Amino acid sequence: YLLCFGLCCLHCVTVCACVPQMTVTEYHVRSSVVSRYAVTTVHSSVWNQLSVTKEAAFEVDLPSAAFISNFTMAKQMNNLGKINQKHSKSGLVIKREIERFRVAVSAPPGARLSFCLTYEELLIRRLGRYELSLGLRAGQPVENLTVEVTVSERTGLSFIRVLPLKTxxxxxxxxxxxxxxSTLIEKNKKCARIHYSPSVQQQTSLSTQGINADFIVHYDVELRDIMGDIQVYDGYFVHYFAPRGLPVVPKDVIFVIDISGSMIGTKIKQTKQAMGTILGDLREGDHFNIITFSDRVQTWRKDFISETSAESIVTDTYFLLSSSGTNINAALISAARLVSPLSGSSSRRVPLVIFLTDGEATIGVTAGDTILSNARQALSTASLFGLAFGDDADFLLLKRLALDNRGVARMVYEDADAALQLKGFYDEVASPLLSDIQLTYLDEQAFDVTCSLFPNYFQGSELVVAGRVKPGVKDLKVAMSAVDSKQRVKLENDVSVAGSQESDSLDECVGDLEGMSSFVHRLWAYSTIKELLLAKLNTTDPSLQRLLADKATNLSLRYNFVTPVTSLVVVKPDADETTTQATNHCSSAQQSPSPHSSVV
Structure with a gap:
């Protein structure tokens, strides 16, 4: 059997309830968010008070977009023996929207173990809010369990709220x-502190195995300047661009839906349910069309129709399933034919293609590179959003299609809430405000800048650019060009580099980060690595893939990030350290590489 502690995996809950357990003496989660950049530390201490050796497993759920930056494991034996490090094991398992980090060691009687994991992520603004989600799965009630969250935003907090525990x-x-x-919230204009410390009774009232849930914080920021917020520290800058109050641009949206035989049953029912809701929510002035495909492709109308005709579309006869294959290439070309006439139109409209499939290309053109090339040439200025429904979908192809065609790809998980997942994604792109946005940093003052050209900006989202500033620059000159609901607009602004660093009063809120410069510096590295990995995914040139991988690897090693091109190796320090020393190191959330872990 597997004795779980730390975060007890769901399939182990029954086992944990019926075998003698080691005692989790402490369980602490602390997260510091500075201008959307979150550094989270999970610390768990366990005591094997039993008379036999047990396997101790430390498990942490972390967001799939996060990078691990530190791991510490310490022991205190009281001369009772040694930890069996030969039998230690670790791994990273990808689950729905999360990755599960796990390390296990054999602990002899009397051993006290301390585990600490730190990870970092940039919170993404969706539907007008940022979400910080912290997993609490100690596997048993814990006498000393706390959650500490600090949120600091230079432009001010428009709201912050803690949701009920999500089980x-x-x-x-x-x-x-x-x-x-037992949640306490203290806040002022720019900073909020949240403390959660449930008693053992409160934990057992949720479950005899203790809390098995996510602690979730939602918030948004004040951002009145249409140019956004630009912060410059120690030679690095970050630019948050999210103008409010702009008129929504009408859209022409093409829904391309897989109706091959594999969609039979729950999948097609949930798709129809989501489509019914989505079409009912189309804005006045929006136009749409629907394409369904299996081995053949069926276009519902020769041209787009308005939202007033949407109510009677989702019928059983129109979504009649086919037992044949999946012709992804033909479906994309059909969507492109609808988009093409729009390119010559003088009306200001945004073309969107929402493409859903649960499988791979099996009919017609099946080679991924050929499908990519055909779509790139045909889709023109339309943005393609790929939805991979279930594990059998070719998610890699959809990601590359989206990267090539001004969009993004998402997984839709086979679950009871699939219709809500579909509707939630559509809501994110339902209200385009700007297109062809270019953020420029003039006079060659900036370098090593992340992506600054964006196809669309949607209501409730945010565009983020990070980069480096040349020494001696006093004012960073920023220009913005974009197309709104009527015309192309251009704006310029000067940001005082000295003022950005000196006028802040956030240091008193920061706590865990070594000043504001640490967050901007690491955010730049985080964003640059993400872009290098995406670029590597989207090229077939082996030499370019190696170059991009090398750049991502070098940055990952420099900043001690565990990424797809590096691995986490736990190393024993030269001199023994007590559990107290390791705990202090953990709680300080240092950003420098730990003597207990390294990235290779």
């Missing part, structure tokens, strides 16, 4: 209800 990964009406009992 399921399924989507629901998030945002309703009160924070969990």
């Amino acid at each position: 399921s990964r399924l989507l629901n009406g998030q945002g309703d209800g009160d924070p969990p009992a």
Whole structure:
């Protein structure tokens, strides 16, 4: 059997309840968010008070977009023996929207172990809010369990709220209800501190195995300047661009839906349910069309129709399933034919293609590179958003299609909430405000700048650019060019580099980060690595792939990030350290590489 502690995996809960357990003496989660950049540390201490050796497993759920930056494991034996490091094991398992980090060691009687994991992520603004989600799965009630969150935003917090504990990964009406009992929130204009420390009784009231849930914080920021917020520290800058109050641009949206035989049953029912809701929510002035495909492709209308005709579309006869194959290439070309006439239109409209499939290309053109080339040539200025429904979908192809065609790709998980997942994604792109956005940093003052050209900006989202500033620059000159609902607009602004660094009053809120410069510096590295990995995914040139991988690897090693091109190796320090020393190192959330872990 597997004795779970730290974060007890769901399939181990029954086992954990019926075998003698080691005692989790402490369980602490602390997260510091500075201008959207979150550094989170999970610390768990365990005591094997039993008379036999047990396997101790430390498990942490972390967001799939996060990078691990430190791991510490320490022991205190009281001369009772040694930890069996030969039998230690670790791994990273990808689950729905999360990755599960796990390390296990054999602990002899009397051993006290301390585990500490730190990870970092940039919170993404969706539907007008940022979400920080912290997993609490200690596997048993814990006498000393705390969650500490600090949120600091230079331009001010427009709201912050703690949601009820979320005990399921399924989507629901998030945002309703009160924070969990024993939650304390202190806030001012720019900073908020949240403390959650449930008693053992409060934990057991949720489950005899203790808390098995996510602690979720939602917030948004004030951002009145249409040019956004630009912060410059120690030679690095970050630019948050998210103008509010702009008119929504009408859109022409093409829904391309897989109706091959594999969609039979729940999948097609959930797709129809989502389509019914989506079409009912189309804005006045929006136009749409629907393409369904299996081995053949069927276009519902020769041209787009307005939202007033949407109510009677989703019928059983139109979504009649086929037992044949999946012709992804032909479906994309059909969508492109609808988009093409729009390119010559003088009306200001945004073309979107939402492409959903649960399989791979099996009919017609099946080679991925050929499909990519055909779509790139045909789709013109349309943005393609790929939705991979279930594990059998060719998610890699959809990601590359989206990267090539001004969009993004998402997984739709086979679960009871799939219709809500589909609707939630559509809501993110339902309200385009700007297109062809270019953020420029003039007079060659900036270098090593992340992507600054964006196809669309949607209501409730945010565009983020990071880079480096040349020494001696006093004012960073920033220009913005974009197309709004009527015309192309251009703006310029000067940002005082000295003022950006000196006028802040956030240091008193920061706590875990070594000043504001640390967050901008690491955010730049985080964003640059992400872009290098995406570029590597989207090229077939082996030499370019190697170059991009080398650059991502070098940055990952420099900043001690565990990424797809590096690995985490736990090393024993030269001199023994006590559990107290390791705990202090953990709680300080240092950003420098730990003597207990390294990235290779």
